[in-house]
Amino acid sequence: MATIDMNRTTTIALPGAVSAEIWQKAQESSAVMSLARKMTLPGLGVTIPIITGDPEAGWVGETEKKPVKRGTLKTKQMTPYTLAVIVPFSNQFRRDLPALYDALVSRLPGALAKKFDATVFGGAAPGSNFDTLAACTAQEIGTDAYGGLVAADADIAAHDGILNGWVLAPQGKAQLLTAVDGNKRPLFINSVAEGAVPMILGAPVKQSKGAYKAGSPNVVGVAGDWTQAVYGTVEGVQISVSDQATLTDGGSTINLFEQNMFAVRAEIECGFRCDTSVFNRLTKA
Numbered sequence: 001m002a003t004i005d006m007n008r009t010t011t012i013a014l015p016g017a018v019s020a021e022i023w024q025k026a027q028e029s030s031a032v033m034s035l036a037r038k039m040t041l042p043g044l045g046v047t048i049p050i051i052t053g054d055p056e057a058g059w060v061g062e063t064e065k066k067p068v069k070r071g072t073l074k075t076k077q078m079t080p081y082t083l084a085v086i087v088p089f090s091n092q093f094r095r096d097l098p099a100l101y102d103a104l105v106s107r108l109p110g111a112l113a114k115k116f117d118a119t120v121f122g123g124a125a126p127g128s129n130f131d132t133l134a135a136c137t138a139q140e141i142g143t144d145a146y147g148g149l150v151a152a153d154a155d156i157a158a159h160d161g162i163l164n165g166w167v168l169a170p171q172g173k174a175q176l177l178t179a180v181d182g183n184k185r186p187l188f189i190n191s192v193a194e195g196a197v198p199m200i201l202g203a204p205v206k207q208s209k210g211a212y213k214a215g216s217p218n219v220v221g222v223a224g225d226w227t228q229a230v231y232g233t234v235e236g237v238q239i240s241v242s243d244q245a246t247l248t249d250g251g252s253t254i255n256l257f258e259q260n261m262f263a264v265r266a267e268i269e270c271g272f273r274c275d276t277s278v279f280n281r282l283t284k285a
Helices: 016-029 031-035 091-095 097-120 145-158 170-177
Strands: 003-006 037-040 046-053 072-078 081-090 137-140 165-168 203-207 218-224 229-233 238-242 245-249 252-255 261-274 279-284
Touching (some): 016 031, 031 229, 091 097, 091 261, 097 261, 145 218, 165 170, 170 218
Parallel strands (some): 037 229, 165 203
Antiparallel strands (some): 003 245, 081 261
């Protein structure tokens, strides 16, 4: 991961359309952000309710009292955490601003979205008020893909959820494409030309590289009730630039001034909370 010693830092005043496009593409690239509910997050965080049970209606006769029932809730504190990335460029990009804007739009959203998804799907949480799905119930799909997917649906239903969205890593998609019935016909695609898994058991499918986590077994996807998940952001992507800094990129050092380069730092403040009982991980040994 890159670190930076900023000797001189300024702020790039991005055109509104460019800044909005970066943030929009980050949301589109993130499977979590496209499936979970969105909220505006105050800088100091906020307490949000998580619905754990609905009120139950009842039949009554004429003149009888109507039942009074309450749903059940639990609250969680959502705290904004900073997610950042630094990208070095040659000075030619700054000379030609349209090229710089194009590079920012094409490179930054994917980096931010991939890390956000990877964290939610089981990476190290940035703090105690950020939920991850690392400990969710696991369903093996390497041996019996269809059986594993149905088991995930059943487990989520058993916890009073409705499975309404799947997220597959590329490795998970490849696993499902190999699943066939007794006559060697593929289970999850209509034709080889399509080559996609648009829906599983009536719920839409998103793809994300962040949904893969190597281990024993490997995690290759996630299923869940996304009405019970919410992410929040304080504001859009913040951009800063420096041309007199020293970057440490892995084992190498980049001196921006010496190498006629500059670096752009992009960051967002965001948080994630969910009811982890209505999510399942999909694994493959």
